[in-house]
Amino acid sequence: MNVLWLQSAGCGGCTMSLLCAEGPNVFDLLDGAGIEFLWHPALSEATGGEVLSLLGAVESGEIPLDILAVEGSILTGPKGTGRFHMLSGTGRSMLDWVKSLAPKAQHVMAVGTCATYGGITSAGGNPASAVGVQYDGHHRGGALPAEFCSRSGLPVINVAGCPTHPDWVTETLLLLAAGHLEAEALDSLGRPRFYADHLVHHACPKNEYYEYKASAQSLSQLGCMMEHLGCIGTQAVGDCNIRGWNGDGSCTRAGYPCINCTAPEFEEPNHPFTETPKFAGIPVGLPTDMPKAWFMALASLSKAATPKRIEENAVSDRITVPPQVKARKP
Amino acid sequence: MSAGDLLVGPFNRVEGDLEVRLEIEDARVKAAYVNSPLFRGFEPMLLGKSPMDALTITPRICGICSISQSAAAAQALANAAGIQPTPQGALIAALLHGVENMCDHLTHFNLFFMPDFARPGYAGRLWHERAMARFTAMKGSALRQATEARAQLLHIVGLLGGKWPHTLAIQPGGVTRAPTARDRIRIGSTLTAFRRYLEDVVFGAPVEAFIELTSTNELRAWTRGDAGLFIEIANDLELGRMGIGPGRYMSFGAYPQGNARSFGPGVWEDGSVRPLDTADIREDLSHAWMLGEDAHPTRGQTAPDEDMSEPGYSWCKAPRLAGQTVETGAFARQLVDGHALANDLATQGSSVLARVAGRLLEIARTQLLLERWADAIVPEKRFLDEVTLPNHGEGEGLVEAARGSLGHWLRIEEGRIAGYQIIAPTTWNFSPRDGDGTPGPLEAALVGAKVEPGEDTPLAVQHIVRSFDPCMVCTVH
Numbered sequence: 001m002n003v004l005w006l007q008s009a010g011c012g013g014c015t016m017s018l019l020c021a022e023g024p025n026v027f028d029l030l031d032g033a034g035i036e037f038l039w040h041p042a043l044s045e046a047t048g049g050e051v052l053s054l055l056g057a058v059e060s061g062e063i064p065l066d067i068l069a070v071e072g073s074i075l076t077g078p079k080g081t082g083r084f085h086m087l088s089g090t091g092r093s094m095l096d097w098v099k100s101l102a103p104k105a106q107h108v109m110a111v112g113t114c115a116t117y118g119g120i121t122s123a124g125g126n127p128a129s130a131v132g133v134q135y136d137g138h139h140r141g142g143a144l145p146a147e148f149c150s151r152s153g154l155p156v157i158n159v160a161g162c163p164t165h166p167d168w169v170t171e172t173l174l175l176l177a178a179g180h181l182e183a184e185a186l187d188s189l190g191r192p193r194f195y196a197d198h199l200v201h202h203a204c205p206k207n208e209y210y211e212y213k214a215s216a217q218s219l220s221q222l223g224c225m226m227e228h229l230g231c232i233g234t235q236a237v238g239d240c241n242i243r244g245w246n247g248d249g250s251c252t253r254a255g256y257p258c259i260n261c262t263a264p265e266f267e268e269p270n271h272p273f274t275e276t277p278k279f280a281g282i283p284v285g286l287p288t289d290m291p292k293a294w295f296m297a298l299a300s301l302s303k304a305a306t307p308k309r310i311e312e313n314a315v316s317d318r319i320t321v322p323p324q325v326k327a328r329k330p
Numbered sequence: 331m332s333a334g335d336l337l338v339g340p341f342n343r344v345e346g347d348l349e350v351r352l353e354i355e356d357a358r359v360k361a362a363y364v365n366s367p368l369f370r371g372f373e374p375m376l377l378g379k380s381p382m383d384a385l386t387i388t389p390r391i392c393g394i395c396s397i398s399q400s401a402a403a404a405q406a407l408a409n410a411a412g413i414q415p416t417p418q419g420a421l422i423a424a425l426l427h428g429v430e431n432m433c434d435h436l437t438h439f440n441l442f443f444m445p446d447f448a449r450p451g452y453a454g455r456l457w458h459e460r461a462m463a464r465f466t467a468m469k470g471s472a473l474r475q476a477t478e479a480r481a482q483l484l485h486i487v488g489l490l491g492g493k494w495p496h497t498l499a500i501q502p503g504g505v506t507r508a509p510t511a512r513d514r515i516r517i518g519s520t521l522t523a524f525r526r527y528l529e530d531v532v533f534g535a536p537v538e539a540f541i542e543l544t545s546t547n548e549l550r551a552w553t554r555g556d557a558g559l560f561i562e563i564a565n566d567l568e569l570g571r572m573g574i575g576p577g578r579y580m581s582f583g584a585y586p587q588g589n590a591r592s593f594g595p596g597v598w599e600d601g602s603v604r605p606l607d608t609a610d611i612r613e614d615l616s617h618a619w620m621l622g623e624d625a626h627p628t629r630g631q632t633a634p635d636e637d638m639s640e641p642g643y644s645w646c647k648a649p650r651l652a653g654q655t656v657e658t659g660a661f662a663r664q665l666v667d668g669h670a671l672a673n674d675l676a677t678q679g680s681s682v683l684a685r686v687a688g689r690l691l692e693i694a695r696t697q698l699l700l701e702r703w704a705d706a707i708v709p710e711k712r713f714l715d716e717v718t719l720p721n722h723g724e725g726e727g728l729v730e731a732a733r734g735s736l737g738h739w740l741r742i743e744e745g746r747i748a749g750y751q752i753i754a755p756t757t758w759n760f761s762p763r764d765g766d767g768t769p770g771p772l773e774a775a776l777v778g779a780k781v782e783p784g785e786d787t788p789l790a791v792q793h794i795v796r797s798f799d800p801c802m803v804c805t806v807h
């Protein structure tokens with residue numbers, strides 16, 4: 001199975017993250033699954049003229065394309081021309097290239113939240129008029145129309161994340177190569193469910209603090225970051241705390257909040273990223289699938305029942321009160 | 331473009347997108363014009379936001395210099411608040427940043443730069459078969475080893491920073507995670523394993539032996555490890571004469587802790603180092619698709635010229651120091667820091683050899699720094715202080731990314747970001763011409779490069795461009 005990878009208006013961090021794949025390394029992993037890059041801008045030997053010939057051959061259909069992978073948002077500015085990103089050496093915008101190549105591909109895969117929904121490149125006033133490959137934020141219809149399906153019949157496969165976990169990308173590729181990624185394997189925003197059916201909250205080491213609503217007051221404290229520090233791990237999709245990043249890492253494990261980077265429009269939360277907006281002292285944006293009244297009732301009950309250990313550790317940057325060792329009966 | 335011109339692109343194995351137009355005469359490059367073809371607009375994006383949001387947004391300028399961006403933003407905020415991070419917080423920030431820079435050097439050498447020597451154009455050279463076995467793009471054994479070693483080393487960032495790229499761990503007052511004694515031991519073990527990789531594979535010798543090199547002749551006699559293969563190739567192809575830069579070098583100084591920096595700051599010219607004054611920086615807009623006046627970054631703005639009118643030919647502004655071009659990067663850093671090997675190499679000018687050797691030297695020296703910093707972690711200490719930002723104020727954040735000097739200039743008004751300007755390393759190195767018509771450092775370095783018959787993407791041009799380790803997504807941002 002061949003892959004043509006294009007880097008559009010993004011930071012290149014999803015490729016950099018992809019290189020962090022382990023057990024085995026990314027080259028052996030993809031090679032072992034029969035996946036090869038026709039061209040990858042950061043990794044392939046071919047440059048300049050060689051690439052122009054290759055792009056021409058894919059566009060004309062001379063080389064059949066299995067997967068078009070797009071990393072980075074698609075710029076439509078200025079004035080709808082796409083000229084804020086001309087694919088170098090070609091005299092054509094990346095917008096034009098993606099529109100032309102996508103219908104040739106068996107599958108189209110958007111890698112990272114810029115490519116899926118516009119992402120950080122569309123933050124603020126969206127100065128370059130960035131959109132995702134098939135979405136513009138929450139709205140379906142981006143560089144490609146809302147109804148677009150690739151030759152396989154699937155819409156654009158949205159491997160969202162800022163950056164993407166290396167396994168999210170490799171496992172999507174491997175599932176496609178094995179013919180095991182069907183429409184029902186994608187969620188309502190086109191994200192592969194093998195990671196999007198989990199929440200960042202799952203296996204977060206702060207879960208016990210969450211249970212008692214024992215909150216961190218400032219960054220680096222051990223307590224739950226939902227009440228004060230902007231953490232949206234209870235709503236954000238991703239198995240970040242289950243599989244771990246760069247070994248055993250994750251945002252919440254490192255003491256800073258989940259900012260919901262797998263979601264459309266995460267870049268504009270309408271409040272500072274590390275502050276929780278509140279209404280009448282109650283955080284706005286409680287877990288999505290829990291009745292608010294129940295949440296409040298349980299929260300006040302559990303808060304009242306908070307053990308001293310949890311209360312103290314929550315506002316400390318290290319464990320100051322260890323769990324009690326139960327004395328054996330004489 | 332006239333008949334003798336070449337337009338080179340897509341130019342890959344650099345971070346981001348790059349286009350180079352070459353005027354050719356007598357089989358040599360007569361003039362080069364470097365175009366950064368992507369504009370995203372991070373600076374205008376930040377205006378009106380809460381200053382602390384810069385810590386989330388600016389790392390996402392770049393997926394390869396992400397921690398550098400993060401460290402520069404944290405420093406600019408700290409500077410605006412008039413505070414310094416806790417000493418242990420600064421230590422962990424240095425460790426995180428050092429790991430990223432190390433990984434970037436490794437990625438550059440193995441994945442971006444060396445694969446060009448495995449090209450069929452070099453078939454028949456004594457070293458070509460070995461270069462193919464080690465460095466063929468995506469397949470060579472060296473690439474696979476480097477990728478694994480890099481992924482393992484980044485476990486330090488996983489542990490202390492949660493993930494790489496785009497960590498939010500580095501804050502103006504320190505870092506968000508207080509490491510434990512167990513973490514310290516794990517970091518030490520990771521570094522020990524990484525040293526073994528460097529000594530078995532990259533240098534074929536203790537890292538200290540490479541650091542002890544004092545002259546170009548000693549360097550040219552280095553035969554061990556992949557560094558030895560590179561030197562053999564460099565000797566054969568005379569990479570020491572290829573791609574000579576402007577001869578002025580700048581470093582902001584790397585890894586601040588207290589008032590000291592592990593690699594010192596300054597400007598090197600004609601054999602001596604003078605202090606750096608960032609007040610001398612101006613961004614020239616004459617050949618950029620940018621509107622407005624030339625300005626110091628504290629007063630600069632970013633207003634793209636949507637008509638992309640001439641004489642503009644790039645989205646990149648042209649930063650100048652006291653009106654002059656300067657080269658920045660690992661070689662510049664080692665030179666400004668006064669390393670003997672860098673000083674000797676500089677007598678011949680910066681070249682493809684000097685830039686890559688500077689990076690190898692820095693890999694070796696950074697290993698020692700990382701080990702020293704890991705040993706200096708004291709888990710009992712404080713790692714983060716809370717910081718209150720002023721409602722009005724200015725801050726400057728100066729760091730060294732793998733590929734050179736990175737600056738953030740922040741202005742806060744009424745508690746919001748009122749100005750944010752960024753000058754990245756490749757903005758300096760790959761800048762277009764300025765108002766005097768002086769070409770940027772890469773543009774100058776390409777003049778004289780050989781163009782072999784039939785080449786549409788000359789190999790010499792590729793070596794010179796990649797020797798700078800450009801990061802194009804940072805360049806314009």
